[in-house]
Amino acid sequence: MELRRPSYFALAALLDGPLHGYGIMKRAAELSDGEVRLSTGTLYAALERAMNESLVIAGDPYVVAGRERRDYQLTPAGRAALEEEADRLAKAARRVQGRLANAHRPELA
Amino acid sequence: MTHRERIARALLRTYPAHTRASLGAEMAGTVLDSSDASHRMFARECSALVVAGVRARARGSASEKVLGQLVDGYVLAGQIWLGLLLSYGTAQLLRNPVQGLGGGLVFVLVLWPILGISLIGARRTGGTAATTWIVCLILIAAPTPLKVAVTWLLPLTSCLAMATCQQNGRRDLRRLVWLAPVAIMSLLPQSRELALGTAQIDGLILGSAVAVAIFPINPRLLVACAVVWTVIGLMSAVPDHGQQSVPLLALSAPLLLLATTSRLALARRRARL
Numbered sequence: 001m002e003l004r005r006p007s008y009f010a011l012a013a014l015l016d017g018p019l020h021g022y023g024i025m026k027r028a029a030e031l032s033d034g035e036v037r038l039s040t041g042t043l044y045a046a047l048e049r050a051m052n053e054s055l056v057i058a059g060d061p062y063v064v065a066g067r068e069r070r071d072y073q074l075t076p077a078g079r080a081a082l083e084e085e086a087d088r089l090a091k092a093a094r095r096v097q098g099r100l101a102n103a104h105r106p107e108l109a
Numbered sequence: 110m111t112h113r114e115r116i117a118r119a120l121l122r123t124y125p126a127h128t129r130a131s132l133g134a135e136m137a138g139t140v141l142d143s144s145d146a147s148h149r150m151f152a153r154e155c156s157a158l159v160v161a162g163v164r165a166r167a168r169g170s171a172s173e174k175v176l177g178q179l180v181d182g183y184v185l186a187g188q189i190w191l192g193l194l195l196s197y198g199t200a201q202l203l204r205n206p207v208q209g210l211g212g213g214l215v216f217v218l219v220l221w222p223i224l225g226i227s228l229i230g231a232r233r234t235g236g237t238a239a240t241t242w243i244v245c246l247i248l249i250a251a252p253t254p255l256k257v258a259v260t261w262l263l264p265l266t267s268c269l270a271m272a273t274c275q276q277n278g279r280r281d282l283r284r285l286v287w288l289a290p291v292a293i294m295s296l297l298p299q300s301r302e303l304a305l306g307t308a309q310i311d312g313l314i315l316g317s318a319v320a321v322a323i324f325p326i327n328p329r330l331l332v333a334c335a336v337v338w339t340v341i342g343l344m345s346a347v348p349d350h351g352q353q354s355v356p357l358l359a360l361s362a363p364l365l366l367l368a369t370t371s372r373l374a375l376a377r378r379r380a381r382l
Contacts, residue, residue, distance in 0.1 A: 041161025
């Protein structure tokens, strides 16, 4: 199963343990060196899909400073999907890097 | 509740009801968490929320059964048709109250409560009443009951579908607000056009434009508009009812309905992939 970029980093954010929505957004931004900045809409769409496919489970809601939160946790299936996607991306990167190393550099006029 | 929280909760209405119920409060909290200090971030979050909400609705709509959506659209067509007739009848009555005291007053007095009942959620009751009313209308329309029956076939089956195929919804008096456009169309100046008044036809054109715009998230309105245009086309093609014969309209509306159905089936197949 191919994961989209937001879903990939949202799931990767949960590798170190359960996080709430805003926590996932911050961690995903750190993991991607600021390249992926999840909005609330994108994040919850990705979480809803992941929950439907049992890649993530949601904990019970709790309230902090008047705002409702819920912690999300990666399931074994979610971890496996993440590993599969990371392998796929790594293989694709290695293949291109190999071609780049062997290919002749075009000479600039 | 803060001003920003109110805005976030209002924008969450773009999401389907079940998502709002399960994740709404948490999503509003996350919007506030992620944009605490910045107006720009809050604006970005709000726009992204609307886009994601519309997409969620589109996904939900595409995964529903095509037949169910067609039946819903067909039932909605019955309500729209009753609304247009009611508006036209009321306009005629207001313009010429003395002449309208005969059949026109009864027509209007019966239709307002029927439409009101079906709008607030008592669809079976409203559908049964509307079906009975149309049957009576056909029976008393001698000497050409067959011609009347042909033009009333679609509204009759649509009201019958309302009475039989749909569950009574949760009672919600707020839906009576949909009587406001009917009342407004009644008050607008108008002349007769395509078997109804100009205000009703303009209202239907506006409604059809909205239906095309919201088709990806709710195809029912477009199905309903296509059915209503078909009814108007048929009525206009019958000389007793229309001033002009409009066979092109009668032909194009079913084609539009067919195109809508195909588009629905395609959207559903894509949603499965």
